[in-house]
Amino acid sequence: MDHLSLCPLVVLLLCLVILALSKIFKTVIQDQEKSTADIPPGSHGFPVVGETLQFMLSVNSGKGFYEFVRRRRIRYGSCFRTSLFGETHVFLSTTESARAVLNNESGMFTKRYIKSIAALVGDRSLLCASQHHHKILRSRFINLFSKKSTALMVRHFDELVVDALSGWEHHGTVVLLTDLLQITFKAMCKMLISLENEEELGSLQRDVGFVCEAMLAFPLNLPWTRFHKGIMARGRVMEVLEKIIRERRNETNSHNNNYREDFRQQLLAVDSDGSASSSDHSTKLTDAEIKDNILTMIIAGQDTTASALTWMVKYLGENQKVLNILIEEQTQLAKQASHKPFLELDDLTEMTYASKMVKESLRMASVVPWFPRLVLQDCEMEGYKINKGWNINIDARSIHLDPNVYSEPHKFNPSRFDEEAKANSFLAFGMGGRTCLGLNMAKAMMVVFLHRFITTYRWEVVDGDPSIEKWTLFARLKSGYPIRVSRRL
Numbered sequence: 001m002d003h004l005s006l007c008p009l010v011v012l013l014l015c016l017v018i019l020a021l022s023k024i025f026k027t028v029i030q031d032q033e034k035s036t037a038d039i040p041p042g043s044h045g046f047p048v049v050g051e052t053l054q055f056m057l058s059v060n061s062g063k064g065f066y067e068f069v070r071r072r073r074i075r076y077g078s079c080f081r082t083s084l085f086g087e088t089h090v091f092l093s094t095t096e097s098a099r100a101v102l103n104n105e106s107g108m109f110t111k112r113y114i115k116s117i118a119a120l121v122g123d124r125s126l127l128c129a130s131q132h133h134h135k136i137l138r139s140r141f142i143n144l145f146s147k148k149s150t151a152l153m154v155r156h157f158d159e160l161v162v163d164a165l166s167g168w169e170h171h172g173t174v175v176l177l178t179d180l181l182q183i184t185f186k187a188m189c190k191m192l193i194s195l196e197n198e199e200e201l202g203s204l205q206r207d208v209g210f211v212c213e214a215m216l217a218f219p220l221n222l223p224w225t226r227f228h229k230g231i232m233a234r235g236r237v238m239e240v241l242e243k244i245i246r247e248r249r250n251e252t253n254s255h256n257n258n259y260r261e262d263f264r265q266q267l268l269a270v271d272s273d274g275s276a277s278s279s280d281h282s283t284k285l286t287d288a289e290i291k292d293n294i295l296t297m298i299i300a301g302q303d304t305t306a307s308a309l310t311w312m313v314k315y316l317g318e319n320q321k322v323l324n325i326l327i328e329e330q331t332q333l334a335k336q337a338s339h340k341p342f343l344e345l346d347d348l349t350e351m352t353y354a355s356k357m358v359k360e361s362l363r364m365a366s367v368v369p370w371f372p373r374l375v376l377q378d379c380e381m382e383g384y385k386i387n388k389g390w391n392i393n394i395d396a397r398s399i400h401l402d403p404n405v406y407s408e409p410h411k412f413n414p415s416r417f418d419e420e421a422k423a424n425s426f427l428a429f430g431m432g433g434r435t436c437l438g439l440n441m442a443k444a445m446m447v448v449f450l451h452r453f454i455t456t457y458r459w460e461v462v463d464g465d466p467s468i469e470k471w472t473l474f475a476r477l478k479s480g481y482p483i484r485v486s487r488r489l
Contacts, residue, residue: 040090040384042072042081050083052218059216064468064475066369066397073398079382081390085114085219089391090381091370093398095405095424097381101373101394102424102431107131111434112374112391116219117473120211120230121299122292126437134434137293140285145437149191151345154444157187158342161452168485173462176313177480180306180449181205187445188301192294193244204240207233211295212303215473226471234295241291301438304367305445307476311365312358312446313453314481315412317461322357322414327454329353334455343448354447356414361446362428364412366397367474371430396427457485 045051051068058068069091072080078093092101101109110131113121118128126137143149164183168174185205189195195204214230221228316323333350337343348355370393377388386392401409405425406416429436436442462482469478 038385039387040079040081040382041076042090044081044083044088048086050086052084052086055082055084056218060470062467062470062478064472065216066366066475069370069395069397073395078398079384085116087391088387088389089372089393090384090386091393091395092381093395093402094382095399095422098394098396098399098427098431099424100381101392102371102427102434104131104373104432106379108376108379109373109392110376112372114216114219114372116217116227116230117215119219119227120215120234121296122234122288124286124289124292125296126293127296131433137285137289138433138437141293141437145441147345150441150444153187153191153441154345154348154448155342156190157445158448158452160187160190161449162342165452165456168457169487173482173484175480175482177306177310177476180309181302183449184306184309184445185298185302188298191301192297193241195244200240204237207236207240208295208298208302209233211237212299212473213471216471237295238291241294242287245287245290297438300436301442303472303474303476305442307367307474308362308365308442309446309449310477310481311367311475312361312450313459313483314461314464314477315361315364316357316454317459319412322412323454325353326357326450330451330455333451343451345444348444348447351447351451353414354450355443356417358443358446358450359417359426359428360412360414363400363406363426364410365475366400366428367476368428368430369397369475370395371427371434394427399425399427456488458488459483459485 043051045054055065055068059065061067072082073091073093079090079097081088081090083089092098100106111128111134113128118125121127123129124133124137126134126141129137160183164179168179182205185208186196186201189201189204195201210233211230214227214233217226217230219227221231316326329351333347336350337347372391372393375386375388375390375392379386381392399405403409405422424431429439429442460483462484463479465477465479467478469476
């Protein structure tokens with residue numbers, strides 16, 4: 001039989017397949033319409049793949065992946081459903097839902113991230129841990145973020161910032177995000193694992209970057225995929241951390257007291273101090289738990305802080321009145337602290353307007369746009385039925401920009417925080433039992449950089465393109481926000 005005689009047969013087969021698929025699809029839609037009268041409005045998209053393709057198109061656009069959520073919220077309202085990566089997701093954007101889900105007094109919700117994120121940070125990470133496991137991990141990490149640790153961090157971070165800023169006026173164009181990623185990465189590695197070697201830092205930062213870029217990739221682990229590249233990078237990061245842990249244990253066992261009291265040491269201390277009985281294995285962290293959470297905190301401390309700082313400088317540059325008030329406050333503080341080489345934690349309490357400016361920047365940018373949870377039992381939210389096994393997401397960005405919650409929400413106005421925000425309305429660091437452990441440290445890092453930057457330099461923007469970088473979990477500017485700086489007299 002020649003090729004020409006095959007053509008009609010092929011066409012016929014294709015028609016039959018298309019007809020069969022259309023009938024299947026129609027049946028699925030009809031079944032959904034019959035069974036979804038009391039569940040949130042929205043669409044499950046195509047069978048199996050759902051609306052994953054539309055989500056990935058948003059990830060790959062200049063508007064960022066949140067555009068996928070924004071369009072559906074406009075269409076369906078404050079509560080809608082969709083299907084991503086084979087699972088049902090419900091998005092909620094009221095303060096009442098935020099309180100119920102994030103405080104989780106009912107115990108009906110637990111943390112849940114999409115498969116790609118969970119695979120990259122590790123299932124023993126705080127981000128992905130079950131409610132019970134999360135409490136154990138959190139109890140072990142809490143000391144790292146004590147007032148004493150924060151005070152030490154302020155001193156170290158200020159030193160890093162002063163050193164980094166010292167030559168910016170000679171760089172021509174400074175790509176702000178790039179430089180901030182380096183500063184915050186160095187700060188996190190110094191605090192967490194006492195790593196300061198430039199070559200080792202550079203290699204580790206590249207691999208952490210690959211991990212971050214893969215977080216929103218389709219979880220297809222094939223050699224040419226972004227996800228595979230991230231998984232391979234995670235493996236290399238785990239090898240580095242394994243080596244560091246092994247070396248620290250050897251130092252401890254040999255009674256070598258030349259190590260620093262960093263995050264790594266606090267996690268390892270449970271094996272040798274009296275804080276846990278030798279028979280109480282539940283309180284001892286495994287090496288896998290230690291490594292997953294060091295990686296998680298490096299990513300969170302570097303990426304979210306650098307992204308938030310870049311947005312903060314952008315908002316300042318666009319609001320001269322706010323900048324003038326801030327310069328006046330910070331110049332006065334600089335005079336008061338002129339006898340000290342570096343800032344101290346007590347100095348930050350004097351930065352009242354700067355603190356409000358940080359909150360307003362975090363509200364406007366919503367670097368972490370939503371908080372995901374897994375539904376553990378059937379429940380009702382905003383008048384709709386939510387099924388066990390679904391994913392539920394608190395849409396922080398929509399709450400931050402809701403005119404019923406914040407007056408003129410698109411206006412940059414730090415003075416709005418002269419008064420306390422409405423309950424459950426400021427979600428930059430989450431809320432409830434899973435509130436970000438490092439929130440005070442993150443705020444401290446932001447005001448320290450802010451103080452040094454605006455008292456040292458004036459700046460002009462080279463590229464104000466508002467496009468969002470592709471494939472990033474935390475919203476950041478595609479351009480990196482390039483600026484030219486000049487010294488203040």
